[in-house]
Amino acid sequence: MKMIKLNQTAxxxxxxxxxxxxGLFAPVKTGAAHEFKPLGPGQAANLNFQNTRxxxxxxxxxxxxxxxxxxxxxxxxxxxxxxxxxxxxxxxxVIGIRPCDADAFLLVRRNFDTPQYKDPYWIKAYEATTLVxxxxxxxxxxCFCTTAGSGPFSETGLDVLLVPETDGxxxxxxxxxxxxxATAAGWDKAPAGDASPIAEREAAAKAQITSAVATDQxxxxxxxxxxxxxxxxxxxxACINCGTCTYLCPTCWCFDxxxxxxxxxxxxxxxWDSCMYPLFSLHGxxxxxxxxxxxxxRQRFMHKLKYYVDKYDDGIxxxxxxxxVQHCPVNIDIRKVCNLMNAHGPAPEAxxxx
Amino acid sequence: xxxxxxxYPVRIDAIVTETEDKNLxxxxxxxxxxxxxxxxxxxxxxxxxxxxxxxxxxPIGIASSPTEKGFIMFTVNKVGLxxxxxxxxxxxxxxxxxxxxxxxxxxxxxxGKNVVIIGGGFxxxxxxxxxxxMLDPANRKKFGEIHVIYxxxxxxxxxxxxxxxxxxxxxxIHMHITVDGTNDPDWKYNVGFVPTIxxxxxxxxxxxxxxxxxxxxxxxxxTQPVLDQRGYRHxxxxxxxxxxxxxxxxxxxxxxxxxxFVCKDGPVxxxxxxxxxxxxx
Numbered sequence: 097m098k099m100i101k102l103n104q105t106a107x108x109x110x111x112x113x114x115x116x117x118x119g120l121f122a123p124v125k126t127g128a129a130h131e132f133k134p135l136g137p138g139q140a141a142n143l144n145f146q147n148t149r150x151x152x153x154x155x156x157x158x159x160x161x162x163x164x165x166x167x168x169x170x171x172x173x174x175x176x177x178x179x180x181x182x183x184x185x186x187x188x189x190v191i192g193i194r195p196c197d198a199d200a201f202l203l204v205r206r207n208f209d210t211p212q213y214k215d216p217y218w219i220k221a222y223e224a225t226t227l228v229x230x231x232x233x234x235x236x237x238x239c240f241c242t243t244a245g246s247g248p249f250s251e252t253g254l255d256v257l258l259v260p261e262t263d264g265x266x267x268x269x270x271x272x273x274x275x276x277x278a279t280a281a282g283w284d285k286a287p288a289g290d291a292s293p294i295a296e297r298e299a300a301a302k303a304q305i306t307s308a309v310a311t312d313q314x315x316x317x318x319x320x321x322x323x324x325x326x327x328x329x330x331x332x333x334a335c336i337n338c339g340t341c342t343y344l345c346p347t348c349w350c351f352d353x354x355x356x357x358x359x360x361x362x363x364x365x366x367x368w369d370s371c372m373y374p375l376f377s378l379h380g381x382x383x384x385x386x387x388x389x390x391x392x393x394r395q396r397f398m399h400k401l402k403y404y405v406d407k408y409d410d411g412i413x414x415x416x417x418x419x420x421v422q423h424c425p426v427n428i429d430i431r432k433v434c435n436l437m438n439a440h441g442p443a444p445e446a447x448x449x450x
Numbered sequence: 451x452x453x454x455x456x457x458y459p460v461r462i463d464a465i466v467t468e469t470e471d472k473n474l475x476x477x478x479x480x481x482x483x484x485x486x487x488x489x490x491x492x493x494x495x496x497x498x499x500x501x502x503x504x505x506x507x508x509p510i511g512i513a514s515s516p517t518e519k520g521f522i523m524f525t526v527n528k529v530g531l532x533x534x535x536x537x538x539x540x541x542x543x544x545x546x547x548x549x550x551x552x553x554x555x556x557x558x559x560x561x562g563k564n565v566v567i568i569g570g571g572f573x574x575x576x577x578x579x580x581x582x583x584m585l586d587p588a589n590r591k592k593f594g595e596i597h598v599i600y601x602x603x604x605x606x607x608x609x610x611x612x613x614x615x616x617x618x619x620x621x622x623i624h625m626h627i628t629v630d631g632t633n634d635p636d637w638k639y640n641v642g643f644v645p646t647i648x649x650x651x652x653x654x655x656x657x658x659x660x661x662x663x664x665x666x667x668x669x670x671x672x673t674q675p676v677l678d679q680r681g682y683r684h685x686x687x688x689x690x691x692x693x694x695x696x697x698x699x700x701x702x703x704x705x706x707x708x709x710x711f712v713c714k715d716g717p718v719x720x721x722x723x724x725x726x727x728x729x730x731x
Binding site for chain 2: 178319320349357381398
């Protein structure tokens with residue numbers, strides 16, 4: 097794996113060059129928060145942040161996305177037929193994504209890229225995107241990535257990992273996509289970087305992450321035991337079903353499909369949806385299997401921390417970014433819920449005698 | 451990469467109003483591209499998304515049988531935006547069908563077995579498909595005794611009445627049609643709720659007898675104890691679920707019951723499976 101050293105000048109020149117080869121997205125300060133925006137000519141990324149308010153989820157999987165076009169004009173030969181909307185318009189690069197948010201795509205991929213069905217909108221956008229991650233050297237107090245299957249320097253979801261230095265970055269070229277990006281940026285001739293200080297800095301960053309979730313018992317629990325656990329009313333009590341958690345979450349993938357017509361033409365589009373909303377599961381008959389708030393709150397946590405765990409046997413559907421903890425208006429904390437679930441029921445040794 | 455959200459274009463070939471309240475219509479569709487009919491190879495128990503441009507999609511069980519060629523058939527209850535629009539559409543109109551989706555009744559496992567079909571109201575669609583499939587001359591010998599217990603509120607609310615009458619005349623299928631009540635002095639079948647008729651007419655349980663149940667929640671709630679009492683094992687009770695759906699392919703997230711999606715892992719589950727799952731349906 098190639099390690100290169102980029103001083104600030106090489107970095108800035110490279111970014112300008114990349115704008116010709118990629119649709120380039122990077123955090124830009126908008127108001128009080130950092131958000132991913134397309135970088136125009138002369139516009140610089142602002143990498144002086146802990147994390148962006150929204151994850152990069154929307155760059156692969158837009159909050160609203162046109163799937164099909166149609167005409168309702170009976171004079172047109174193909175009226176009432178659906179035509180696929182264009183997908184993934186050329187290569188994209190995301191600069192400054194945090195490693196946890198990049199790992200989130202690997203979790204979400206399991207939903208959209210299955211042996212039986214492939215979602216072409218998500219897969220083509222993901223495959224056309226190069227992820228240039230920014231290592232976390234100053235994690236937030238709400239971060240718990242190290243116990244959620246990710247980490248401040250996690251490389252598994254990234255094509256390039258940037259480690260900030262006093263002058264520029266050390267860049268680790270992780271994948272062929274990452275090497276291609278470095279070449280396009282003119283960084284292929286950059287001097288070799290030094291790996292050893294990075295390991296120390298990674299250890300220092302991990303040591304700063306003191307908040308944690310325990311997940312080791314989740315798989316062994318019976319689904320119905322957790323489902324019927326007594327703590328759900330308490331967990332859900334303050335929830336106002338605002339859906340902020342699901343919109344901010346880099347691993348929430350649920351969506352709605354709607355037709356929107358204007359005159360005699362229209363689009364079938366999909367929008368992010370949320371299990372926090374009663375309409376999400378409302379039957380045509382009026383019956384609603386998750387008509388109560390507590391049922392919806394339970395669904396969100398059971399999905400992330402039990403159903404997903406059972407289905408894929410590879411950890412929880414959470415990367416520990418902490419956004420839902422930071423932004424929940426009523427302070428519902430997934431770490432607390434996860435630990436409650438993990439500890440629920442009799443301990444395995446409770447029945448042992450002596 | 452094939453787009454799993456793209457429906458096959460179809461033309462409405464026939465529309466039949468099924469019930470006296472006119473809320474149920476059966477639509478026969480013909481594929482505009484005959485090749486699409488081959489791509490739409492299905493089994494009884496599966497469903498499809500009926501797609502109307504400008505309105506949206508609805509998940510509906512396939513009422514035709516794979517043994518019936520040249521068309522596919524769906525019976526639709528008028529409930530919401532898409533189904534109401536569909537009820538106002540005409541023969542010749544073009545729309546879309548996406549599927550087949552979901553799993554099916556376990557036909558391989560059911561070979562050589564007795565099958566008891568228990569249905570209520572308009573949830574008789576995939577059961578109609580199953581009966582036509584089993585009664586096909588090429589298939590009938592694969593199955594043992596076939597019983598059908600089917601109930602509706604009134605005689606006029608029964609679906610597929612001509613076919614029911616034809617099946618009544620056959621000697622290779624035991625029909626137990628029932629209505630909750632009727633003023634019709636000529637009604638010659640049963641009167642009583644489905645659980646009651648099940649108790650009276652369902653064959654005794656054994657390992658070779660399977661029940662397939664489809665109906666409104668209230669019918670299922672009261673039929674299950676009857677089957678329990680009659681000794682049916684929960685592995686031998688097969689049910690088909692419904693939940694609100696959009697994608698139909700296990701991606702949009704809303705129809706899950708525990709870790710399983712009704713659209714992709716179902717809609718068919720055994721009662722033994724359902725016993726281990728949350729009751730979110």
